[in-house]
Amino acid sequence: MHRHFVLGRSDIAMYQRGLGRVLTRAVRGLIAWLEDAHDRHRVPPRLQELVGIATDGYARLRREQPPGVPVIERDDEDRLGRGRGVLDYIASLSDDQAMAVSEAIDGRPDRLWDIGQNL
Helix, strand or coil: CHHHHHHCCHHHHHHHHHHHHHHHHHHHHHHHHHHCCCCHHHCCHHHHHHHHHHHHHHHHHHHHCCCCCCCCCHHHHHHHHHHHHHHHHHHCCCHHHHHHHHHHHCCCHHHHHHHHHHC
């Protein structure tokens, strides 16, 4: 029943596909910002915090090497930490906030002040 009335609806599928594109654009844009040596200091503080927590977690896994967990190379810690931090940051946003971040990353200036309040 759920599959027929919710998952099978084309209007919901259209929204999900669109939101998927919004999230992909936001994730890629935030990762690029974190990798920008000249501008990464202006990343939202909450995102910086989440990246730091994730990177520390990967460093701890590399040091402790618990059984059953793939070995993490030192070179991968930062990349994995950025990815996990960005995903945690995006996951903490509402749909409207995620759309605003995606628009801001794309350089949409007409909502600049609204977007800044959502970071």
